[in-house]
Amino acid sequence: MxxxxxxxxxxxxxxASDYDxxxxxxxxxxxxxxxxxxxxxxxxxxxxxxxxxxxxxxxxxxxxxxxxxxxxxxxxxxxxxxxxYDYEAVLRALVPLIEREDPAFIKDVSTMLSDRRAFQKVFGRVMTRWASGSDRVDGLPExxxxxxxxxxxxxxxxxxxxxxxxxxxxxxxxxxxxxxxxxxxxxxxxxxxxxxxxxxxxxxxxxxxxxxxxxxxxxxxxxxxxxxxxxxxxxx
Missing domain, CATH: 3.40.50.1240 (Phosphoglycerate mutase-like)
Known part of the structure; x- marks a missing residue:
């Protein structure tokens, strides 16, 4: 074994400027x-x-x-x-889609880089949406x-x-x-x-x-x- x-x-x-x-x-x-x-x-x-x-x-x-x-x-x-995975690409692709469906989502997006809780809320919602496979966005891998x-x-x-x-x-x-x-x-x-x-x-x-x-x-x-x-x- x-x-x-x-x-x-x-x-x-x-x-920071270099997250990586x-x-x-x-x-x-x-x-x-x-x-x-x-x-x-x-x-x-x-x-x-x-x-x-x-x-x-x-x-x-x-x-x-x-x-x-x-x-x-x-x-x-x-x-x-x-x-x-390229989470930034996923955010760029799916955040606008979710904002159009739920305008209140914009508030969390606006503070996500300075507020860890807002980041986690946005990140979790967007990545779960991505994993569901419900959206097809050109150039975005599933x-x-x-x-x-x-x-x-x-x-x-x-x-x-x-x-x-x-x-x-x-x-x-x-x-x-x-x-x-x-x-x-x-x-x-x-x-x-x-x-x-x-x-x-x-x-x-x-x-x-x-x-x-x-x-x-x-x-x-x-x-x-x-x-x-x-x-x-x-x-x-």
Whole structure:
């Protein structure tokens, strides 16, 4: 039996000019994650990462802790299959549609970049609408297409893994949710909602053998609790 660890990236820089870069808190989360693996004696036989900056920076912080401890972490294989969906493109495409149906929605949209609650309200409504597949917008990929790319990527990782190996992959909430949804046979709207529960620098584990994969644990973040008065447990 082999184990695949899917790691959500550390906290990105919400509201900053470069959202894709880790915040200082995100870097701290990633270092704590690395220390957790080291204290547990968890070694990895292979390492994968998406191509986004926040994913690769999370990996970089973990790798740094491993190297400082004299422990090897295999060089990563990058794959865009682990990248997050383009939520900005989804917002641009669907927010105007929802505003025409519900003018009151404009109030939340106008404050979403300065108010995290407004952002989550807008984000959740728009992404659920996208996942439902009820709209067809030129140039906007469907959730089902995104999920299919993720699933194919996960199967590629599994196909390149030796029996009994431990694999770590640094990714984002959308690909983790898509993988859980595929394994558990969940509807698209329920699947995408899983991504909003995932803490930054959390761990979701899958067991796999002979082409079969099953969910082992979901959204582990105990390594962050108790750190800095629980301020390290973040979701955006």
């Amino acid at each position: 082999s184990i695949l660890y899917l790691i959500r990236h550390g906290q990105a820089s919400f509201g 870069a880790l915040s200082e808190g995100g870097r701290h989360q990633a270092r704590v994650l690395g220390d957790f693996f080291l204290s547990a004696g968890t070694h990895f036989d292979a390492c994968w990462s998406g191509t986004l900056k926040r994913q690769k920076q999370t990996l970089g912080q973990v790798r740094e802790r491993f190297l400082e401890a004299g422990v090897d972490l295999p060089l990563p294989t990058d794959t865009p299959a682990l990248d997050e 959730w089902s297409a995104f999920a299919a790319v993720v699933t194919a990527g996960i199967h590629e990782i599994i196909a390149h893994s030796d029996r009994g190996s431990r694999i770590v992959a640094f990714t984002s909430g959308g690909p983790i949710a898509a993988t859980v949804g595929s394994v558990m046979g969940l509807a698209a709207e329920k699947t995408i909602a899983l991504s909003w529960q995932l803490a930054n620098a959390s761990i979701t584990r899958f067991k796999f053998s002979d082409g079969r994969i099953s969910l082992d644990t979901f959204n582990e973040y105990g390594h962050l609790e108790g750190q800095a008065g629980n301020r390290l447990v973040t979701y955006r």
